[in-house]
Amino acid sequence: MRLTASGISCARGGRTLFTGLSFALSDGELMLLTGPNGSGKTSLLRQIAGLLPLESGSIVCEGFEREEETHFVGHLAAVKDALTVSENLAFWVELYGGNAADLAGVLEKFRLDRLASLSARVLSAGQRRRLALARLAAIRRKLWLLDEPDTALDAEGRAMLVGVIAGHRAQGGTVVMASHGTLDAAPSQEISLAEVMRTAAA
Amino acid sequence: MTRAILAILRRDLAISLRAGGGAGIGAIFFLSVVMVVPFAIGPDQKLLSQIGPAILWVGALLASLLGLERIFGADAEDGSLDLLLLSPLPLEIAAFSKALAHWCATGLPLVIVAPLLGLLLGVEMKGLGAVTLMLLIGTPAIAFLGLIGAALAASLPRAGLLIAVLIVPFTIPVLIFGTAATAAAITEASPFGTAFKFLCALLLFSAVIGPVAAAAALRIGRGA
Numbered sequence: 001m002r003l004t005a006s007g008i009s010c011a012r013g014g015r016t017l018f019t020g021l022s023f024a025l026s027d028g029e030l031m032l033l034t035g036p037n038g039s040g041k042t043s044l045l046r047q048i049a050g051l052l053p054l055e056s057g058s059i060v061c062e063g064f065e066r067e068e069e070t071h072f073v074g075h076l077a078a079v080k081d082a083l084t085v086s087e088n089l090a091f092w093v094e095l096y097g098g099n100a101a102d103l104a105g106v107l108e109k110f111r112l113d114r115l116a117s118l119s120a121r122v123l124s125a126g127q128r129r130r131l132a133l134a135r136l137a138a139i140r141r142k143l144w145l146l147d148e149p150d151t152a153l154d155a156e157g158r159a160m161l162v163g164v165i166a167g168h169r170a171q172g173g174t175v176v177m178a179s180h181g182t183l184d185a186a187p188s189q190e191i192s193l194a195e196v197m198r199t200a201a202a
Numbered sequence: 203m204t205r206a207i208l209a210i211l212r213r214d215l216a217i218s219l220r221a222g223g224g225a226g227i228g229a230i231f232f233l234s235v236v237m238v239v240p241f242a243i244g245p246d247q248k249l250l251s252q253i254g255p256a257i258l259w260v261g262a263l264l265a266s267l268l269g270l271e272r273i274f275g276a277d278a279e280d281g282s283l284d285l286l287l288l289s290p291l292p293l294e295i296a297a298f299s300k301a302l303a304h305w306c307a308t309g310l311p312l313v314i315v316a317p318l319l320g321l322l323l324g325v326e327m328k329g330l331g332a333v334t335l336m337l338l339i340g341t342p343a344i345a346f347l348g349l350i351g352a353a354l355a356a357s358l359p360r361a362g363l364l365i366a367v368l369i370v371p372f373t374i375p376v377l378i379f380g381t382a383a384t385a386a387a388i389t390e391a392s393p394f395g396t397a398f399k400f401l402c403a404l405l406l407f408s409a410v411i412g413p414v415a416a417a418a419a420l421r422i423g424r425g426a
Contacts, residue, residue: 076281
C-alpha cells in the first residue's frame with residue numbers, strides 16, 4: 001500500500017495551521033509528527049483519517065481502502081462508562097468486524113484482563129488509554145493514526161506500545177503518530193509542523 | 203453487517219437501560235403530563251374520556267422529544283462518533299440502528315404504559331386499543347424524525363432544546379394523522395383506513411429519510 005499526500009493545508013477557525021505539506025508513506029513505515037501545542041498535529045491526523053476536509057491538496061491511497069483499513073486513536077478514548085471493559089472492546093470488534101474470539105488475549109496483553117468484568121467507570125486515565133489502544137491489537141487494519149498514544153501511560157505501557165507498533169510495522173503496517181518525542185519508536189520519517197510553517201512563511 | 207447492527211442495538215440499549223442512561227425519563231414525563239391533565243380540566247368524566255386519546259398523543263409526542271440529544275451527543279463527547287464514522291458500516295445504517303435502539307429504550311415504554319394512562323383518563327376499551335396501536339406506529343416515526351435533529355446538533359453541548367424546536371414542526375403530520383386515525387377508530391364517524399394508511403406511510407417515509415439525512419448531517423458536521 002501507499003499513502004501519498006501532496007500540497008495539503010489546513011485552516012481552523014480562520015487561522016492557517018500549515019500549508020503545502022507533502023509526504024509519502026509505504027508499508028512498514030512510521031511517520032512521527034512533532035510540533036508545539038496547537039501546531040496542527042491532531043488536525044493533520046484527522047485529515048488523513050478523512051474526518052476533517054482538506055483545505056487544499058489531496059491525499060491518495062493506493063492498494064487499500066482508507067475507509068476499511070484505518071485505525072484512529074485520538075485524545076478521546078471512546079470508552080463508555082456504562083459498559084464493562086470487555087463490553088467496550090467487544091463492541092468495536094463487532095462493529096469493525098474484528099476477531100471476537102481472542103478478546104481475552106488482547107485484554108491480557110494490555111494488562112486489562114483482571115478488570116475485564118468491571119465497569120469502565122473505575123478505570124484510571126492510563127487504563128482508559130490502554131483500552132483505547134487495545135482496539136489496535138483486536139482489529140486488524142493497515143493504517144494506524146495515533147494521536148499522542150502514550151498520554152497517561154506508565155513506563156511499562158510505553159514499552160508495550162513501542163512493541164505493538166514495531167510488530168505492526170514488521171507485518172507491513174503503516175503508522176502515523178503525533179508525539180512530543182516521549183516515545184522511542186524508531187520513526188522512518190519525521191515531520192515537524194513548526195518547520196512546515198516556517199518554510200511556508202519564508 | 204447484521205453483526206454490526208446487532209452490536210449497536212445491544213450497546214445502545216445497555217447504555218440507556220443501565221444506571222444513568224435516562225431511558226425512564228420519557229415515561230415518567232408522559233405519566234406526569236397525563237396525571238395533571240384531569241386536575242386542570244376538572245372532574246368532567248365525559249369530556250376527559252373524549253379528549254383522552256388526544257392527551258395521550260400530545261404527552262407521547264413531547265416525551266419522545268426528551269433524550270433525543272443523547273442519540274449522538276454522548277458519542278460525540280467521548281470520541282465514539284469519530285470511530286463510528288470510520289467504521290465499515292454505512293453511516294446511514296448505523297444511524298438507523300441507533301434510532302431503533304433509542305426507540306426501544308424510550309419510545310416502546312411509552313406505548314406500553316399508554317393503555318394504563320388511558321384508564322386514568324377514562325378512555326373506553328376500544329379507544330385504549332386504538333391509541334396504543336397508533337402510538338406503536340407513530341412513536342418510531344417521531345424517533346426517526348428526531349434522529350435528524352440529533353445529528354444536526356451532535357457536536358453542540360446541551361442541544362436538547364434546539365433539537366425539540368427543530369423537530370416539532372416535522373412531527374405535526376404524525377400527530378395529525380395519528381389522532382385522526384385514533385378518533386376514526388373510536389367514533390367510526392370518518393373512514394379509519396385513510397388516516398391509518400397515512401400514518402403508516404409517515405413511518406416508512408421517516409425511517410428512510412431520517413437515517414439518510416442524519417448521516418449527511420453528521421458528515422457535514424464532522425469538519426466543525
